[in-house]
Amino acid sequence: MASKPKKADREKAEADDDEDTDAAQPSQKRKLPPLPSLKVMIIAGVGLIVVAGGGTGVYYMFAGGEHGVASTAPVKPPAFVDVPEVLVNLSTVGTDRTQYLKVKIVLEIADAALQPQIESTMPRVMDAFQTYLRELRPTDLDGSAGLYRLKEELTRRVNSAIAPSRISAVLFKEIVIQ
Numbered sequence: 001m002a003s004k005p006k007k008a009d010r011e012k013a014e015a016d017d018d019e020d021t022d023a024a025q026p027s028q029k030r031k032l033p034p035l036p037s038l039k040v041m042i043i044a045g046v047g048l049i050v051v052a053g054g055g056t057g058v059y060y061m062f063a064g065g066e067h068g069v070a071s072t073a074p075v076k077p078p079a080f081v082d083v084p085e086v087l088v089n090l091s092t093v094g095t096d097r098t099q100y101l102k103v104k105i106v107l108e109i110a111d112a113a114l115q116p117q118i119e120s121t122m123p124r125v126m127d128a129f130q131t132y133l134r135e136l137r138p139t140d141l142d143g144s145a146g147l148y149r150l151k152e153e154l155t156r157r158v159n160s161a162i163a164p165s166r167i168s169a170v171l172f173k174e175i176v177i178q
Contacts, residue, residue: 078168079112081119084126088133090177099138104173105129107158114165121162128157141177 036044083105090099107118107125118125132153140146154170 076111079109079115080171081107081109081115083107083122083129086126086129086133088130091135091137093137100176100178101133101136101141102174102176102178103129103133104175105154106171106173107167108169108171109167117165118162118167124161125158128161129154132157138177141175147172147175 035041086101086103086105088101090101092099109115109118136150141150151170151172155167158170159166
């Protein structure tokens with residue numbers, strides 16, 4: 001007698017029949033994968049907008065502003081004011097040898113219209129330089145860090161002497177420590 005096919009064999013045979021039926025009937029609709037949730041679609045949309053906006057910003061930043069972006073005004077070259085040479089003795093406590101500092105300085109200003117005003121207050125600027133430089137020790141001027149601190153302090157003192165006007169920087173033409 002023939003035995004009945006087992007349940008697993010029957011399911012396999014039915015699956016094979018379904019595949020044959022799908023191949024034979026292409027007009028039948030297949031199941032599509034489910035759409036992502038609304039939350040995922042919103043996050044993806046916002047991400048696309050951010051990426052597109054960033055790309056546009058980078059394009060305009062590196063394109064040179066030729067596409068409707070307002071150009072900036074031309075930059076004026078700075079003007080310079082010469083300060084008379086300063087020669088001071090440095091503060092040397094406990095040594096017999098006196099050391100001197102000789103400095104030639106130029107003041108950098110943003111606008112040449114400030115030059116007459118700065119030149120009229122030059123005695124006040126020279127006084128600020130003399131009183132500060134006489135208190136320096138030779139070790140205060142060691143290395144580039146010492147010169148940077150000196151430059152920053154002189155800039156601050158000049159700006160306080162010529163207020164409300166301002167200078168951009170103090171530039172050294174010559175520095176001699178003897």
